[in-house]
Amino acid sequence: MTRETAREALKALFEAAVGAASPALCLPPHLPPPPRGRTVVVGAGKAAAAMAATVEAHWPGPLEGLVITRYGHGAACERIIVVEAGHPVADAAGVAGTAAIVERLRGLTADDLVLCLLSGGGSALLAAPAPGLTLADKQAITRALLRSGAPIDQINCVRKHLSAVKGGRLALLAAPARVVTLAISDAPGDVVATIASGPTTPDPTTRQDALAILRRWRITPPDSVRAWLDDPRAETPKHIPGAEAVLIARPRDALEAAAREASARGLTPIVLGDAIEGEARVVAAAHARLALKIADGRGVGAPPCVLLSGGETTVTVAGGGRGGRNAEYLLALAAALDGRPGIHALAADTDGIDGSEDNAGALLSPDSLARAATLGLNAAERLADNDGYGFFAALDDLVITGPTRTNVNDFRAILIDAPSSEDTP
Known part of the structure; x- marks a missing residue:
């Protein structure tokens, strides 16, 4: 299999994964019946605008509301207002948008319906500091957590307890x-x-x-944050009467779609899991060992095959380079594979944004290290500097899709070709 053929296949798998989570495809079957009273749409996340547009296209009655999405992730809506705001660190636009959502929830009755559209990214976009806290307080804590390497569930635990709307509080406001x-x-x-x-x-x-x-992550909070977390009012609600929630798309759905595409292309799909967490470079090393075993005929499958995985890795930032967790993963994978023939890979975020850069992720080929060497690039040095973006940008190997307006987290695919194949450009 040539390098270009392998890349075409990997890109097709990624496109299948993203397509399976498209709001236009997965949302309409889950719409509830219209209420006797008003229908108010609220929400936040990288898919929020596309979800709102889909609701508008399929809702049979009157509709109003406001959703918040990341800058550049908007979509055209006629009845639902779309606000764009900062991510992964909240900003003033997010605070204003959240205040507008809260205002729309005032004075509702039992005859009314609040349709809340949520997707990844909403933690930063819904920004309402708890009493006594400022936006600057929350920004400082978020930045420290993002740099620490803390897993996303722990980051969100802290966010919930510093917010006036997260952790169930928004639903209470709508009662x-x-x-x-x-x-x-x-x-x-x-x-x-x-x-x-x-x-x-x-x-x-x-x-x-x-x-x-x-x-645990050695983060010293401002006095105001410590004082709030010591206050019983900081506790989030543990029971919300009548709360209803439906998952309309999951990482598993994306991997299953990619697996079907792989099978159609003659590749045996091996799904490693849709909830893989851990340091990006550690996960990459483990996946490289598995890929090498398969290439040597000692693994769980046989070439031609593709290892598929999802989830959300983390990066402990120690250097000054650019790049998100998918670029970091691929750079570590490159170092571990050391140019092994027949192994190609793609890692990208299904929202189209790897970290805070303009790429979704990147592609890796057996000749990536050799091509980098001709440019004076050393993978180990770039990895130490957390500069996956710079490494793959220099090779013209970034995957750039723009905002996909959905988000089922990271997608990783390692294609292991038949042993007899040669990697030709």
Whole structure:
């Protein structure tokens, strides 16, 4: 299989994965019946605008509302207002948008319906600091957590307890209206309470958990944050009467779609899991060992095959380079594979944004290290500097899709070709 043929196949698998989580495809079957009263649509996440547009296209009656999405992830809506705001760190636009959502929930009755549209990214986009806290307080904590390497569920636990709307509080503000949440999962384990930090679902975590997370990652909070977390008012609701939530797309759905595409192309799919977490470079090393075993005829499958996985890895930032967790994963994978013939890979975020860069991810070929060497690039040095973006940009190997307006987290595919094949450009 040539390098270009392998890349074409890997890109097709990624496109199949993203397509399976398209709001236009997965949302309409889950719409509830219209209420006797008003229908108010609210929501947040990278898919929020596309979800809102889909609701508009399929809703049979009057409709109003507001959703918040990341800058550049908007979509045209006629009746639902779309606000774009900062991610992964909240900004003033997110605060203003959240205040507007809260205002729309005032004065609702039991005859009304609140349709809440949630997807990954909503934790940053729904920004309403708890009493006594400022946006700057929350920004400082978020930045420290993102750099620490803490897993996303722990980051969101802290976010919930520093918010006036997350962790189930938004649903309480809508009472006595019926609240139905439609969610696209980017959360390992598909726990609704962790998607967008669960603004409409009961929260099983506690303020003591939040304090323990800050201690674990050696983050010293501002006095205002510590004082709030010591206050019983910081506790999130553990029971919300009548809360309803439906997962309309999951990482598993994306991997299953990619597996079908792989089979259609004559590749045996081997799904490693849809909820893989851990340090990106550690996960990459483990996947490289598995790929090498298969290539040597000692693994769980036989070439030609493809290893598929999802989830959300983390990066402990120690260098000054550019790049998200998928570029970091691929750079570590390149170092571990050391140019082994017949093994190609793609790693990308299904939302189209790897970290905070303009790429979804990148592609890796057996000749990547050799091509990098001709440019004076050393993979180990770039990895130490957390500069996966710079490495793959220099090779013209970035995967750039633009915003996909969905989000079922990371997608990784390692294609292992038949041993007799040669990697030709």
